Amino acid sequence: MLLVDNVLSRVFYGVRFVICKNPLIQIMGSLFPYSSIYMLKVSAGICVFYITVKALGNRRQKRLVKKTVSQKLKEVSRNKGRLEQNLTSVNQTNSCVELEISVLLQKLQDGHLSCVEVLRAYQAKALEITTEFNCITEFILEADEWAKKLDADAALGGKKGPLHGLPFSVKDNVGIIGYDSTIGISKFINQPSTEDAAIVIALKMLGAIPFCKTNIPQTNMSFGCSNPIWGFTMNPWDKERTPGGSTGGEACLIAAGGSPIGIGSDIGGSVRLPAAFCGIYSIKPTTSRISMKGFKKVAVANVGVASVPGIMARDSQTVVTVTKLLLNDNHLQIHGDPDLLPIPWNEKMFSEKRNLRIGYYEDDGFFPTTPGIRRAIQIAKAKLEASGHELVPFLPPRVEYVLNSFISILTADQSRYLLEALSNDDIDPVLKPTLFALSIPTFVKRLVVSLFSAKLMPVYLGLGGNRIRETHQLWSEITKKNLYKEEFLSHWREQKLDLCIGPCFACPAPRSVDVSKLSPALSYTSLYNFLDFPVGILPIDKENVEDQAKLEVEYKYVDAVCYLVKATTKGATGMPLAIQMIGLPYQEEMVLRGMEVLDAAMRQ
Numbered sequence: 113m114l115l116v117d118n119v120l121s122r123v124f125y126g127v128r129f130v131i132c133k134n135p136l137i138q139i140m141g142s143l144f145p146y147s148s149i150y151m152l153k154v155s156a157g158i159c160v161f162y163i164t165v166k167a168l169g170n171r172r173q174k175r176l177v178k179k180t181v182s183q184k185l186k187e188v189s190r191n192k193g194r195l196e197q198n199l200t201s202v203n204q205t206n207s208c209v210e211l212e213i214s215v216l217l218q219k220l221q222d223g224h225l226s227c228v229e230v231l232r233a234y235q236a237k238a239l240e241i242t243t244e245f246n247c248i249t250e251f252i253l254e255a256d257e258w259a260k261k262l263d264a265d266a267a268l269g270g271k272k273g274p275l276h277g278l279p280f281s282v283k284d285n286v287g288i289i290g291y292d293s294t295i296g297i298s299k300f301i302n303q304p305s306t307e308d309a310a311i312v313i314a315l316k317m318l319g320a321i322p323f324c325k326t327n328i329p330q331t332n333m334s335f336g337c338s339n340p341i342w343g344f345t346m347n348p349w350d351k352e353r354t355p356g357g358s359t360g361g362e363a364c365l366i367a368a369g370g371s372p373i374g375i376g377s378d379i380g381g382s383v384r385l386p387a388a389f390c391g392i393y394s395i396k397p398t399t400s401r402i403s404m405k406g407f408k409k410v411a412v413a414n415v416g417v418a419s420v421p422g423i424m425a426r427d428s429q430t431v432v433t434v435t436k437l438l439l440n441d442n443h444l445q446i447h448g449d450p451d452l453l454p455i456p457w458n459e460k461m462f463s464e465k466r467n468l469r470i471g472y473y474e475d476d477g478f479f480p481t482t483p484g485i486r487r488a489i490q491i492a493k494a495k496l497e498a499s500g501h502e503l504v505p506f507l508p509p510r511v512e513y514v515l516n517s518f519i520s521i522l523t524a525d526q527s528r529y530l531l532e533a534l535s536n537d538d539i540d541p542v543l544k545p546t547l548f549a550l551s552i553p554t555f556v557k558r559l560v561v562s563l564f565s566a567k568l569m570p571v572y573l574g575l576g577g578n579r580i581r582e583t584h585q586l587w588s589e590i591t592k593k594n595l596y597k598e599e600f601l602s603h604w605r606e607q608k609l610d611l612c613i614g615p616c617f618a619c620p621a622p623r624s625v626d627v628s629k630l631s632p633a634l635s636y637t638s639l640y641n642f643l644d645f646p647v648g649i650l651p652i653d654k655e656n657v658e659d660q661a662k663l664e665v666e667y668k669y670v671d672a673v674c675y676l677v678k679a680t681t682k683g684a685t686g687m688p689l690a691i692q693m694i695g696l697p698y699q700e701e702m703v704l705r706g707m708e709v710l711d712a713a714m715r716q
Contacts, residue, residue: 273319296339309406381637
């Protein structure tokens with residue numbers, strides 16, 4: 113509606129000018145007052161009246177939106193102030209936030225640390241971090257009561273859950289009773305969740321305590337992390353660079369030490385990219401292995417590519433522990449998710465000691481990676497080989513097709529739901545190029561994009577479901593997607609692979625100002641949402657001076673987006689370099705095993 117109204121306003125203004133201001137038409141209208149020309153003038157007048165009323169209504173609506181946002185921010189600020197006062201009124205120490213998560217859990221189990229003590233330590237640390245990096249949207253006020261209840265139950269001899277007293281953070285779109293899931297869009301303010309997300313219920317039953325919600329990009333459809341409500345989140349390693357998106361606030365908070373574990377969601381890399389850019393661990397499972405019930409979505413009924421939850425932490429062992437606990441005993445089955453598959457944790461697959469056959473690639477054949485990213489793959493390959501595993505070359509087929517089809521399916525409603533959601537909002541700068549691309553005809557996009565970057569072609573031509581205008585076209589596209597999956601699996605099985613390692617993005621975390629122009633590099637993560645494969649993220653190393661020197665000499669491509677990748681990577685010394693660990697559908701245990709194997713090899 114936002115774009116349509118703008119276009120109609122210009123069209124009707126032009127019609128009004130041509131019809132009502134042309135002297136000849138004015139003379140003919142006076143001579144023939146009941147002529148068709150006169151009727152055109154009347155029609156134009158009605159149109160102008162409609163546009164005026166619509167414009168005034170939009171201005172009024174925008175004022176109301178700004179007022180709503182202002183009131184929300186004041187409320188959140190008051191709650192944050194109360195929390196700060198509560199924390200300063202006690203003898204507060206942050207020492208327990210420096211413990212490894214396994215050690216922290218053991219101290220909670222042994223009673224050497226209380227739930228309240230640990231919670232307050234993490235609250236204090238999180239307050240300090242969000243003041244610097246703006247990664248938290250709201251603190252959950254009831255967390256203190258939950259911690260006190262866990263301590264009281266334990267004092268009476270109650271059974272402690274395996275995650276007893278462990279605080280955890282959740283992405284803005286994860287449902288918590290009484291709290292908004294805004295997705296950075298004003299229309300979702302003052303629409304608090306009426307129930308906890310299924311994964312939150314499960315973690316609370318295991319003894320964990322949700323204590324804050326973290327920032328996201330507007331609509332969740334970006335790998336940046338900013339929106340007009342909550343503002344701009346920075347990467348804890350470099351404030352000029354993005355923490356990634358859409359689970360960027362979560363990754364920032366965990367990487368900076370303000371949360372032991374976090375819950376996010378992933379539809380095109382939204383958990384994996386932030387983990388890679390911030391140097392932490394994560395897993396994106398197969399669809400319906402872990403429940404998505406209670407997560408807020410922008411495109412509610414999209415089909416063909418599904419969003420999935422993701423688990424994030426500072427170490428691989430914690431990701432394994434939480435995933436295993438969620439899958440054990442069908443822990444999520446009790447929460448009424450009809451789509452959840454009853455596939456319990458497979459300990460045999462995880463604990464098997466045989467050596468693995470692992471594919472690898474440094475470049476997906478579509479978007480070239482920087483020297484630092486290639487070096488991270490080479491390090492992982494060498495470490496795995498040194499541990500006795502077999503590494504074989506593997507190249508995903510037709511990645512350009514995948515990116516175009518992925519975007520087409522994701523926006524098959526011609527992005528109407530997204531545009532409607534944004535109709536009265538200020539638009540985040542990261543989204544503006546996308547909205548502009550949605551407003552221009554396909555032939556114009558093809559002409560303009562071809563002049564600057566062939567890499568942008570599959571993204572911009574797929575935007576707005578340009579190839580999908582009717583139901584049968586969507587069915588056809590999903591059929592092609594399934595055939596591609598068969599092709600990919602056949603290629604995988606010919607190589608007899610257990611796992612595969614590959615890049616997560618074409619470069620380390622880019623500068624935040626460049627995010628909107630680098631969408632083709634999403635080919636590395638969106639491929640595995642398209643295929644619905646489970647994927648883990650592991651940090652391998654950091655960008656160094658040699659990587660920067662090679663960047664200048666080796667990264668030479670005649671393409672505007674590649675040129676921007678080179679420019680945004682300059683100065684990235686010290687930024688995390690990560691890889692993806694990829695497995696077959698419903699083999700999360702194998703992915704986690706690969707992560708632990710490589711993690712152990714990296715420490716040797």
